[in-house]
Amino acid sequence: MNIEEITGKLSWLPASLARFIEKRMKKIPSVKKMIDAENEKVMHVLEHSLKPYSDKFDKYPILPATGLNREKILADIQQMNELESGKWKDGYVSGGIYHGSQEHIDFLNKVYALQSQSNPLHSDLFPSATKFEAEIVSMVATLHGKTVVGANSSICGTVSSGGTESILLAMKTYRDKAREERGITEPEMIVPVTAHAAFDKASQYFNIKQVKIAVTGNYTVDVNAVKRAINNNTIVIVGSAPSFPHGTFDAIKELSDIALKHKIGFHTDCCLGGFVVPFAEKLGYKVPVVDFRLPGVTSMSVDTHKYGYAAKGTSVVLYRDEALRHYQFYTSTEWPGGLYFSPTLAGSRPGALSAACWAAMLAMGEEGYLQATKAILETADKIKAGILSIPELKILGEPLWIFAIASDSLNIYEVLDQMTKKGWNLNGLHKPACFHLALTLRQTQPGVAERFIQDLKDSVAYVKTNPGSKDGMAPVYGMASSLPFRGIVSDILKKYLDVVYKV
Ligand SMILES: Cc1ncc(COP(=O)(O)O)c(C=O)c1O
Structure with missing residues (x-):
């Protein structure tokens, strides 16, 4: 039996009983071995996605014997910046970077430099x-x-x-x-x-x-x-x-x-x-x-x-x-x-x-915030209308500019996987299964709302004709949200943080 099968069989358990059984089960060597094997699998995938620079940049697990050339240090950081900024600059990222115009960033950097x-x-x-x-x-x-x-x-x-x-x-x-x-x-x-x-x-x-x-x-x-x-x-x-x-x-x-x-x-x-x-x-x-x-x-x-x-x-x-x-x-x-x-x-x-x-x-002033808010709320209205025009999707509750998208007929995590493949960086949520977009000024740029809606339509169409994907994060989200043993999920998250600090 693997973790998914256990999940399927035990998902009806009340939380306190699941905790009790989990503690007991973890003491059984064969179960522990199975959990460790599952962890290993997940960590392998994570390590790959968390450490994309392993073979791109020099590693420094210990202090260099003599100080490095400052130009080289700056060049490496500059290169990492370029690798990382494309997505959010173009409005593909939910939340995270809220303003992001180069002029604003340059201004904040100048202030930081003066006051460092x-x-x-x-x-x-x-x-x-x-x-x-x-x-x-x-x-x-x-x-x-x-x-x-x-x-x-x-x-x-x-x-x-x-x-x-x-x-x-x-x-x-x-x-x-x-x-x-x-x-x-x-x-x-x-x-x-x-x-x-x-x-x-x-x-x-x-x-x-x-x-x-x-x-x-x-x-x-x-x-x-x-x-x-x-x-x-x-x-x-x-x-x-x-x-x-x-x-x-x-x-x-x-x-x-x-x-x-x-x-x-x-x-x-x-x-x-x-x-x-x-x-x-x-x-x-x-x-x-x-x-x-x-x-x-x-x-x-x-x-x-x-x-x-x-x-x-x-x-x-x-x-x-x-x-x-x-x-x-x-x-x-x-x-x-x-x-x-x-x-x-x-x-x-x-x-x-x-x-x-x-x-x-000070630089934004009341007028700047009013303009920003207007742009965000108008874009939100446009995107919400687009989502509601897709019959398979719904918006949870009555939100203003941050909205969670769910579905009664499709596996929403499979839709999320398709959006990820198209370059979007959205937040997968659970209880209930959904994902959300927190609109920022990045999405108020021309064409971003239209691109989001078109990509969402295409993703839904794909999942309708190709349901039940075994790749991507959908199975992981599904398992992580329905696994009755939350201690196992918590252990995986702690191991994730261990990977973060691995050189
Ligand atoms: C409603 C709400 N409260 C608190 C926080 C925590 O903020 P931070 O990530 O800055 O610690 C967040 C972050 O997204 C949030 O959305």
Whole structure:
């Protein structure tokens, strides 16, 4: 029997029973041997795709005895750049690179070069970093309800390294606040199943029990189930605006009202929406209010390095007031190294990234973001109409500019494989089986939307006449999503990371 046959026979098992059986089965030598053989097969394929430069560039498993010629180093990096940029420049990539025009990139690179030695940890040496970060936070906060005077004037935050760090910081903040103010030692967070994996990471890192809530038919969290999940240990409720998998918006108003009523925190994950939703609203699109204008919202994550069009490596976490933000900060008063304090997870940080983020926001200005948002939403409408004109396909929920495509009649992963063969780099998702396209400015270039729809039509036509392919990723996706033994899947992912670090 192989893994696929086991999957077929045991997919009905409840998760807890599957975990129990898995633990037992892994101890049987013949089963262990079979799992190892399967792993080996997968790793072989992965190694090939993860290490395409093995025979193209020199390898350096140890330091060169003497420094290499700087020209050679630059030439190698330049060559790798050229090999890697074609796809995303031409709009074949979902998400990932959000702006990508050469002029914008050159500008950010200039700023980075000017500030490459800056470290916000040393605010005395680099007051520029302090200025940039304070202004980034303030600009982002005013996009999300901060006012100059009045109830919302206390909204504050910090710059972090990305959406994941912003989320980790917010969850740690709620844990520490609940411990200090309510004596909660077994904290729980209520999280939609569709919320980003960063919440699961926070749960694992900070020992916060995660209560996962299913979504309803429109791929937004079940609000009644959230209500039922609240107990004395609940510290925070989470909602996405929108979610990564399906681009749908949880009912942030209802959820934040519930949190307010129960005097617990509410976090809007606006990592994807933070620089689209406020401008969509100004443009007159029907978008929900998801920010601090709702009295129950106590924190938000907003990614500057996505639709804020900064270089990779910055995000903003916002809080309703400084008292809440204090639970995020770290201070050490007894360390022989001196008085030490830092706002986020890292110690030393790249001030150049904050400088480039600040510069990106200034260069875009409100008008730039309005134009970008308009282009993205108009392209999204065009592509959504194209998808819906293909009878075998459907869009899950009611998304705006990030949409998941599924099928009731075809194996959607086989369609995804065909799209991959045509050069597209889309995200394969599961539970349910689908793939998604997160539209960026790259897809607003002339002809890209039309190319996407034509390729999708051709891919569907191919899969209709040639179903059941055994090549590509379709069988792997199918197996990985239906295998009842999630520990085996987790082991494969860890081995994948081992391959990443193989020279
Ligand atoms: C909704 C949402 N939240 C959080 C994140 C995590 O962001 P990052 O990859 O910058 O850590 C993402 C990333 O795509 C996201 O889509």
